[in-house]
Amino acid sequence: MSARAGSNLIERANRVAAIAGKFADSVDKEGRFPHEAIDAMKAERLLGIQVSCEMGGESAEIDQIAETCCILGQSCAASAMIFAMHHIKLSSVVEHGQSVEWHRDFLRHIAEKQLLLASATTEGGIGGDLRNSICAIEVDGDTCRLEKNATVISYGVYADAILITSRSHKDAVSSDQVITVFLKDQYTLEKTNEWDALGMRGTCSEGFVFRGEALKVQILPRPFADIAAQSMLAQSHTLWGSLWYGIAIDAVSRAQAFVRAAARRNPGTPQPGALRVAEASNMLQMLKSEIIACLKIYNDAKRDPDKLASMGFAIAMNNLKVATSQTILQIINHAMLVCGIMGYKNGTPYSLGRHLRDAHSAQLMISNERILGNTATMLLIHKQNTSLLG
Incomplete structure (x- = not known):
């Protein structure tokens, strides 16, 4: 990203931060999703900045994304956290998924439609250890299926896709994991707990039983x-x-x-x-x-x-x-x-x-x-x- 483009990104981030700041107290008080801030991110096309220019993004580097997090954090921490978590998940596809055409198409779609990505790495029974899983992905021909007791999926009901970890197969050890992209129409979420927390209330980090069915190619190719x-x-x-x-x-x-x-x-x-x-x-x-x-x-x-x-x-x-x-x-x-x-x-x-x-x-x-x-x-x-x- 050029210096001029970086300056433009800061201007856009500041506009989003101004909107996020207006609603930060109500988001916190009501424990609600910061719709206004996320809509502003999409309008300013901030959700696809990490995607390469040739795929419709802006090839933003980690420095620019970090600066945007800093700007947003000064106005509404929950909005900034959602932005950060989205880009953490996006980096998995950008850095490790591009050898597969499905994931390249997914990146183009993120940049074009400003899709919001969520993460499901925690699971009941593993004590918050994201490097171990109990659930296992089931592969049947070109299809994969997964059911997971995800104790936390931040802003899960508002996401357009969820990247979710599991064991690579039913006989795999708990640390032999893969991560799979599931699109919104490929899964259901059964809520298991509410999010009434001390802080970061706008992240809406509720727990769910996740059940999904997708194409096998949606499993990222790297462990x-x-x-x-x-x-x-x-x-x-x-x-x-x-x-x-x-x-x-x-x-x-x-x-x-x-x-x-x-x-x-x-x-x-x-x-x-x-x-x-x-x-x-x-x-x-x-x-x-x-x-x-x-x-x-x-x-x-x-x-x-x-x-x-x-x-x-x-x-x-x-x-x-x-x-x-x-x-x-x-x-x-x-x-x-x-x-x-x-x-x-x-x-x-x-x-x-x-x-x-x-x-x-x-x-x-x-x-x-x-x-x-x-x-x-x-x-x-x-x-x-x-x-x-x-």
Whole structure:
């Protein structure tokens, strides 16, 4: 994507963010899907930007998608999360599906129709471990069938297609997985639980029994283990981190506005909250640096298959997720202390309750405990990189 096209993307993202921001509080309060924001994304053609230009998209790189997540996160975290999750799923097809004509046609259709993709990687009985499945895809000639107790499918009833994991066949071990694209008219969803959550309420992450029948070619041709390690891991942690950074930016901006307003009312009087704003700004800068560094690591690794499959790469992405999910809470807490009761109350220009509640989901989306456990195992055999230069 050219610099001019990138600038155009930022303008479009800002227009969507302005619409998302108008409805963010009602989306949160009512726990409803952010129709207005998603309709605006489709109108601005943001859902197909990752698809290549020759297939009708814009060949957007991870940096541009991350920046869009950041912009949206400053207005409505739930809308930003839906955008991020859509592109995380889209990356699986872009990076791993193009050897099959059906998937190339699917990419063209996404770009043309601005289809919204959802994910079904969690399952009852596996404890949130997306790298294991109980259910198995059944292949019968040119047809495949799947039934899965999916404990969470974010915005599942609003999606145009769902990418869903399973064992590769009925005799496969739990970690031998594939991921399959099912179009909306190829499956049914039987709701098993509601979504009445602390934060990220607009993602509508309900649970369902999924039952689908599709063509065998809709199974992505690469094992899910490769897809997870080579694109999904990095896409998830960089895009989530970017939108969480956006939440923190808006929280600090509200705290900064609070201090400025107090200074105007009492000119020449020291403002105690100003020091906390400075501390929060420092943490924001460190968080931004971490995200930018990991975006560079990912871009470099995409050109080197050995790096992409290395423990060092996986550890860097794991560290990014843990660091961003923990740091945003510290930043927002600082902002809350600055704004005081005006930040604690809803309905004020300085309200931070939604920011704090949305941010608390970050440590749970692929649990930090699970990620730290995986990193600890890798560090038993992997030597830490001690260089500043790479």
